[in-house]
Amino acid sequence: MKHTIRQVFHSGKFVFGFSIFVAVLLIVIVYPLIITDPPLGIISQGTFFEPGIYVNVYDSIGSERYILNLDDATANRIAGRLGDKERLDMKEWLLAYGIPESEIDIADTEQLLGLWENHYDPKSPIAGMTNAQRNYYIRLDASLGGLLSTEGAIIAVNNPDTGTLEEKKVVGQSDYVNVGQVANVRVLPLGTDNFGRDVLTELVKAAGVSLQIGLVAGIIATLIGLTLGLLAGYVGGLVDDVIMFLTNLFTVIPGFVLLILISYSIGQERRGAATVAAVIGFTSWIWTTRAVRAQVISLRSRDHVNLSKLSGHSIAYIIFADILPYIASYVVMALILQISTAIIAEASLSILGLGPRTSEVPTLGLMLNWAFIYQAHILGKWWAYLPVLVTIALITFSMNLMNTGLDQVFNPALRE
Amino acid sequence: MKGYRRYFLNKLGWFLVTFVCGFILNFTLPRLMPGDPVAAIVARMAQGMSDATGVQAIYEQYTELFGTNRPMLEQFFIYVRNVLRGDFGFSFSMYPRTVADVLKSAIGWTMALQFPAIIVGWLIGNTLGALAAYVKGGFDKVLMPISIFVSNFPAFGMAVFLLVIFGVGLEWFPTSGGYGYDMIPNFSWGFIWSVIVHYQLPFWSIVVIAIGGQAIGMRSMAIYELNADYVKYARFMGIKDRKIIGYVFRNAMLPQITGLALAIGTMVGGALFVEIVFSYPGLGYTLLNGVMGQDYPLISASTLIITVMVLSANFIIEILYGVIDPRIKAAQAD
Numbered sequence: 089m090k091h092t093i094r095q096v097f098h099s100g101k102f103v104f105g106f107s108i109f110v111a112v113l114l115i116v117i118v119y120p121l122i123i124t125d126p127p128l129g130i131i132s133q134g135t136f137f138e139p140g141i142y143v144n145v146y147d148s149i150g151s152e153r154y155i156l157n158l159d160d161a162t163a164n165r166i167a168g169r170l171g172d173k174e175r176l177d178m179k180e181w182l183l184a185y186g187i188p189e190s191e192i193d194i195a196d197t198e199q200l201l202g203l204w205e206n207h208y209d210p211k212s213p214i215a216g217m218t219n220a221q222r223n224y225y226i227r228l229d230a231s232l233g234g235l236l237s238t239e240g241a242i243i244a245v246n247n248p249d250t251g252t253l254e255e256k257k258v259v260g261q262s263d264y265v266n267v268g269q270v271a272n273v274r275v276l277p278l279g280t281d282n283f284g285r286d287v288l289t290e291l292v293k294a295a296g297v298s299l300q301i302g303l304v305a306g307i308i309a310t311l312i313g314l315t316l317g318l319l320a321g322y323v324g325g326l327v328d329d330v331i332m333f334l335t336n337l338f339t340v341i342p343g344f345v346l347l348i349l350i351s352y353s354i355g356q357e358r359r360g361a362a363t364v365a366a367v368i369g370f371t372s373w374i375w376t377t378r379a380v381r382a383q384v385i386s387l388r389s390r391d392h393v394n395l396s397k398l399s400g401h402s403i404a405y406i407i408f409a410d411i412l413p414y415i416a417s418y419v420v421m422a423l424i425l426q427i428s429t430a431i432i433a434e435a436s437l438s439i440l441g442l443g444p445r446t447s448e449v450p451t452l453g454l455m456l457n458w459a460f461i462y463q464a465h466i467l468g469k470w471w472a473y474l475p476v477l478v479t480i481a482l483i484t485f486s487m488n489l490m491n492t493g494l495d496q497v498f499n500p501a502l503r504e
Numbered sequence: 505m506k507g508y509r510r511y512f513l514n515k516l517g518w519f520l521v522t523f524v525c526g527f528i529l530n531f532t533l534p535r536l537m538p539g540d541p542v543a544a545i546v547a548r549m550a551q552g553m554s555d556a557t558g559v560q561a562i563y564e565q566y567t568e569l570f571g572t573n574r575p576m577l578e579q580f581f582i583y584v585r586n587v588l589r590g591d592f593g594f595s596f597s598m599y600p601r602t603v604a605d606v607l608k609s610a611i612g613w614t615m616a617l618q619f620p621a622i623i624v625g626w627l628i629g630n631t632l633g634a635l636a637a638y639v640k641g642g643f644d645k646v647l648m649p650i651s652i653f654v655s656n657f658p659a660f661g662m663a664v665f666l667l668v669i670f671g672v673g674l675e676w677f678p679t680s681g682g683y684g685y686d687m688i689p690n691f692s693w694g695f696i697w698s699v700i701v702h703y704q705l706p707f708w709s710i711v712v713i714a715i716g717g718q719a720i721g722m723r724s725m726a727i728y729e730l731n732a733d734y735v736k737y738a739r740f741m742g743i744k745d746r747k748i749i750g751y752v753f754r755n756a757m758l759p760q761i762t763g764l765a766l767a768i769g770t771m772v773g774g775a776l777f778v779e780i781v782f783s784y785p786g787l788g789y790t791l792l793n794g795v796m797g798q799d800y801p802l803i804s805a806s807t808l809i810i811t812v813m814v815l816s817a818n819f820i821i822e823i824l825y826g827v828i829d830p831r832i833k834a835a836q837a838d
Contacts, residue, residue, distance in 0.1 A: 337521070339766065340522050340814070340818050341525065341529070341815070342772065342811060343769065343770070344773035344776075345526075345773075345810055345814075346533075348795075349533040349534060349804075349807055352533075352534060352800070352803055353533045353534050353536045428656070435658060436658065436773075439660055439777060439780060440780070440795050442795055465668055468672055477658075477661045477664060480658060481656070481658075484657070488652060489652075492652070
């Protein structure tokens, strides 16, 4: 046993796959210990916030102020609000308004803004402009206000007695705060999803749940496959005929059709993560049964099994002592494959809207389902679906690598 | 010919048995749903109605329409009779369209998308796998990890990747639908071009997925055959390399054809999810609509048609296999 394990860990592919898998597993276990927020807690008002560091504006006004004189600050400020696209849009409007092209130089910020201020009027009729474009220009105009000013901004509070605004503080253009000193800073490495949940926290929880679903489904499928395969292979006769009939039947009737039909017939209310796992398990034992049966048939007539029979051992003893050890490596490999296909099966079911009911736990499939329903992939909100896909790919890829590695260890014909 | 006939009859019998079992499963499973399916629909239809007799009348009309008030066995025979006439009943979510009407167009889209894609993917995959086994070296080292990665990647994931890169990022192809949303199906050039453009991304998604799995299988088969005794013997005999390769790949192809027969169910399943990602107006998308609209006649009919498609494809491949592989004839003639 010790020797086998050492041999397994000498296989490069296995070790590589195993490391990825352990890394995923560690993140799933350790992350919730550090970040204890509820994974389904809705934190943002609005959907699909971009990944980034969110600094509380109110707190940063109150934080200690540092003055940094940086040369490129003004240029950055202008570039942030007046990018190339905005400049081109402004040019387009000015052209449509009737300014000759020779007068417009979009590289010259001051001249461009001057032209804009002199001519732009939201009410002036421009032929062929849609309402959305008109609104866009109104927003653009508003964002340009005070862009070239060198004055600071005034923070004022409402005095409840007099009803007037009282100046509290002036924020200069070269004022800075240290992010570390602002009381409320929230890092959202993967932004928020369509409900306004923190994607990273949700993803870690979802990966954990999906792994559990995979494990339960894999164990169920392997146990059924092993039992049926042993029965069919060792007992033979009528039992073999019946089991093989069933196996052949479900080899050709597509498994996902059964999966869809059964999941649908269970009904949305009763479909918890455990139920989905069980359904996946009960529909994917076919290949294990076939392979175990084939191996048992070849083992059945080996000398050591015959000897055991002659010694009067019971069937159970023969199966456990003389047959199982020989197919153990195969069963482990089958289990690994079952787990990875079960994770994909859960994701597929969820995309169809037949996954676990949505209110309790996130799964990788449910996250994808919501991202697709809210068109995250069309809108370019990559953080809502890409990390999920990468997680699925990492898990299944690592498991298949482990499987290939094991295959090479236990199947000398495949060694390179 | 006697061997072929026996093989053919055997496969035909098996096709019929699996068909009947699939049919029964398709009929029973949705009806095992806890609670009364009609009650759920009536509750939706009668939303906002306060008149109890009105609700009752709707309920009775629907039980009569779907025949759920009769015993299960009788329902089954009525269902069989209706299906034979091509009548799958009414769709709940798209009432008053019938299920047959909804599915009629979907089948065409799915067939035109999936079978060419699977066959092209299978051909390219096998060619690449055989090349990897024969050329070895760098080509093999690059192709194999990619194939393993691609074949382990879920089908919908591949579809999303292609969609985001070529549809949203580069804007080379449209992102959804089977044709432009501003068009009505007809035989003008504009429409045909729109269909061709919309066809590309779903098509290549399925092809890429099929390539991965097939290349891996073909590579190991070809390596196995290349090391077989008859190859060594042929080399000793001085037979030209090119001729040996021809034999090797013919032998390696045969298991791949069986592999296609066994994998076609999974492939069609994956392709259905590709349709969903691209909102392609085929069976996968119809199935999604059925699930979303709690439309069990539609779900049941779509899965039945998918089952029949997979079983038929399987049957055809096995018949072809019998024609190609002479050993089958020999085995049956004994």
